[in-house]
Amino acid sequence: MIKDYDADKRLREAYDFCIVGAGPAGITLALRLAGAGWSVALLEGGGREYTPRSQALYKCTSTGLEVFAAEDRLRYLGGTSNHWAGRCRPFTSADFAVPPPVEMPGWPIPYAEIERYLPGAMEIVDLPQGAEFKAVNPGLNGGEFEADRFLLSPPTRFAQKYATALDETPGLDVFINCNCVDLLFDPDAGKLKAVQVSDYEGKRQPVAARNFILATGAIENARQLLNSKSLAQAGVVTPDGLVGRCFMEHLNIDMGTFILRSGEGTDPRQYFTTDAFVAQYQAGRGNVLASVLADVQTYGRTAEVKHFLENLACDMGVASKIEFVAKFSCPGDGVISTLIEQFPNVHSRISLLDEQDELGVAKVNVNWVLSDSDRHTIKCIGSELAKQFAEMGLGFVKLNDFVYDTSLPLKMSPHAHHMGTTRMAASAKDGVVDTNCKVFGTENLYVAGSSVFATGGASNPTMPLLQFALRLADHLNQKMHSATGAAA
Numbered sequence: 494m495i496k497d498y499d500a501d502k503r504l505r506e507a508y509d510f511c512i513v514g515a516g517p518a519g520i521t522l523a524l525r526l527a528g529a530g531w532s533v534a535l536l537e538g539g540g541r542e543y544t545p546r547s548q549a550l551y552k553c554t555s556t557g558l559e560v561f562a563a564e565d566r567l568r569y570l571g572g573t574s575n576h577w578a579g580r581c582r583p584f585t586s587a588d589f590a591v592p593p594p595v596e597m598p599g600w601p602i603p604y605a606e607i608e609r610y611l612p613g614a615m616e617i618v619d620l621p622q623g624a625e626f627k628a629v630n631p632g633l634n635g636g637e638f639e640a641d642r643f644l645l646s647p648p649t650r651f652a653q654k655y656a657t658a659l660d661e662t663p664g665l666d667v668f669i670n671c672n673c674v675d676l677l678f679d680p681d682a683g684k685l686k687a688v689q690v691s692d693y694e695g696k697r698q699p700v701a702a703r704n705f706i707l708a709t710g711a712i713e714n715a716r717q718l719l720n721s722k723s724l725a726q727a728g729v730v731t732p733d734g735l736v737g738r739c740f741m742e743h744l745n746i747d748m749g750t751f752i753l754r755s756g757e758g759t760d761p762r763q764y765f766t767t768d769a770f771v772a773q774y775q776a777g778r779g780n781v782l783a784s785v786l787a788d789v790q791t792y793g794r795t796a797e798v799k800h801f802l803e804n805l806a807c808d809m810g811v812a813s814k815i816e817f818v819a820k821f822s823c824p825g826d827g828v829i830s831t832l833i834e835q836f837p838n839v840h841s842r843i844s845l846l847d848e849q850d851e852l853g854v855a856k857v858n859v860n861w862v863l864s865d866s867d868r869h870t871i872k873c874i875g876s877e878l879a880k881q882f883a884e885m886g887l888g889f890v891k892l893n894d895f896v897y898d899t900s901l902p903l904k905m906s907p908h909a910h911h912m913g914t915t916r917m918a919a920s921a922k923d924g925v926v927d928t929n930c931k932v933f934g935t936e937n938l939y940v941a942g943s944s945v946f947a948t949g950g951a952s953n954p955t956m957p958l959l960q961f962a963l964r965l966a967d968h969l970n971q972k973m974h975s976a977t978g979a980a981a
C-alpha cells in the first residue's frame with residue numbers, strides 16, 4: 494500500500510527488506526521481493542508529484558564538467574523515469590569480456606549472468622517479447638561502424654504503470670515523503686541494523702530490516718554511503734576507498750557537421766562501433782547519430798522555430814547545441830551527436846561537502862572529469878567516421894578542431910546516464926560491491942542501479958540496470974529461503 498509518511502508513520506517492527514528509492518530499480522526490486530512473499534518497505538523521499546522542496550535535496554556542486562545533476566534527475570515517485578526518453582540497447586558479451594584499457598578492471602561476471610534477465614527487463618519497459626534490437630540503416634563499409642541496434646520503450650513511466658501493483662501487492666509498504674538520512678551500521682554483527690528516515694519537519698525514526706537495498710541513483714547511492722558515520726567508523730567506507738569514485742557518463746560530443754552528397758536520403762543514421770574498432774584502437778565504444786537538418790531555415794514557417802531555439806533558455810546542457818543548430822540555414826547540412834563510452838577513472842568522483850541539506854544530510858560535489866583514454870576514444874571515433882563518410886561517398890564531414898586536437902577543451906553535454914560510483918568488482922580493492930551487489934564489508938547492504946556498473950559501454954543504462962535488479966531479486970530471494978529454511 495502507498496502511504497504518505499507525513500500522515501502515517503506506522504512501520505512494521507522489522508521488514509525482510511528495506512529498499513530506499515522508488516525509481517525503476519527500487520520499484521522493480523520491491524515488486525519482485527514482495528511478490529515472492531517477503532515483507533518489504535519501499536522508502537521514497539519525494540511525493541507522488543514533483544515538488545521544489547524534495548528536488549532541492551538533489552542540489553550539489555560541480556567542479557569538473559557540468560552534469561546538471563540537480564535538474565536532470567527527478568526526486569519523486571518513479572524517479573527519473575518520469576522524464577526518461579525510453580531508448581533501450583542491451584550490453585553485449587564483449588562489454589563484459591574485454592577489460593577497459595585503463596588501470597581499473599572490467600566486469601567480474603560474464604554477460605550470461607545478466608543476459609538471461611533481458612526478456613524480463615524488456616517486459617518491464619514495455620518492449621514486445623522477442624522483439625529484435627533493430628538496425629534502422631546499414632552500417633559503414635570500413636568495418637569500424639555497424640548499424641546501431643536499439644528499441645524504444647513508450648517510454649514506461651514507472652509510477653503510473655506500477656501504481657496499482659505498488660498499492661495492492663500484499664506485504665509491500667510504500668512510504669512517500671520518507672527520506673533516508675542515515676545508514677546505521679552495527680560493527681559487531683557486520684550488518685546494517687536500520688536506515689534512519691526523516692519527514693520534511695526533520696522528525697527521524699529508524700526502519701529495521703534483515704536486508705537493505707540502496708536504489709537512489711548513482712550520485713545518491715554514493716552520497717548515502719559516504720554520509721553514514723557508522724559505516725565510516727567501522728571502516729566499511731574509507732576516504733581513500735572507491736565509494737563515489739569512477740563516476741561515468743555517456744559523452745555527447747559536438748563532433749562537427751556534415752554535408753550529404755546529393756541523392757542521399759535525409760533520414761537520420763545511427764552507427765555503433767564494432768568490436769574490431771575497439772580492439773584495433775584500444776578505444777571505448779560509441780553510438781554516432783548523424784541527422785540532417787533539412788527544415789531549419791531562416792525563412793518561411795520554420796523561421797519561428799529558429800527564433801524559438803535561439804531564445805530558449807535551457808538549463809540542461811543543450812544550450813550550446815541549440816545555439817549551434819540555430820546557426821544553420823542550409824537545408825542538407827547535418828549535425829553529428831554521440832553517446833560515447835567513458836572509461837572508469839578514480840579522479841571522476843562524488844565527494845562530501847561540509848554543507849548539509851535541509852534534512853541534515855551532507856551535500857556532495859561532482860567532479861566529472863575525462864581521462865586521456867576518453868579523449869583518445871573521441872578522436873578515433875570522429876576521425877574514422879569522417880574517413881568512412883568520405884570513402885563511401887556519403888558526404889563530407891567537418892570535424893570540430895577539439896575532436897582531433899586533444900589539448901583543446903571539449904564541447905559536449907551529458908546524457909544524464911550516471912554510472913560507476915559503487916562499482917562491482919571481484920574484491921574490495923577494485924570496487925564497492927561484490928558480484929551479488931553486496932557492499933564489501935557488510936552482510937546485508939546491497940546496491941541497485943547503474944552505480945554498480947564496472948564499465949558503462951555505450952548502451953543506455955536503464956534496461957541493463959533492470960537486468961541487474963532482477964538478478965539481485967533472485968539472489969535475495971534465494972538468500973532468504975536459505976536463511977529461513979522456507980521452501981523456494
Ligand SMILES: Cc1cc2nc3c(=O)[nH]c(=O)nc-3n(C[C@H](O)[C@H](O)[C@H](O)COP(=O)(O)OP(=O)(O)OC[C@H]3O[C@@H](n4cnc5c(N)ncnc54)[C@H](O)[C@@H]3O)c2cc1C
Nearest residue numbers: 514516517518538568572573578579580673909942953955
Ligand atoms: C532527460 C533524461 C532522459 C533519459 N533517457 C534515457 C533513455 O532514453 N534510456 C535510458 O536507458 N536511460 C535514460 N535516462 C536515464 C534514466 O532515467 C535512469 O537510468 C533511471 O531513471 C535510473 O533509475 P534508478 O531507479 O536507478 O534511479 P532514479 O530514477 O534516479 O530513482 C531514484 C529514486 O530514489 C529517490 N531518492 C533519492 N534520494 C532518496 C532518499 N534519500 N530517500 C528516499 N528516496 C530517495 C528519488 O526520489 C527517486 O525516486 C534518461 C535520463 C534523463 C534525465
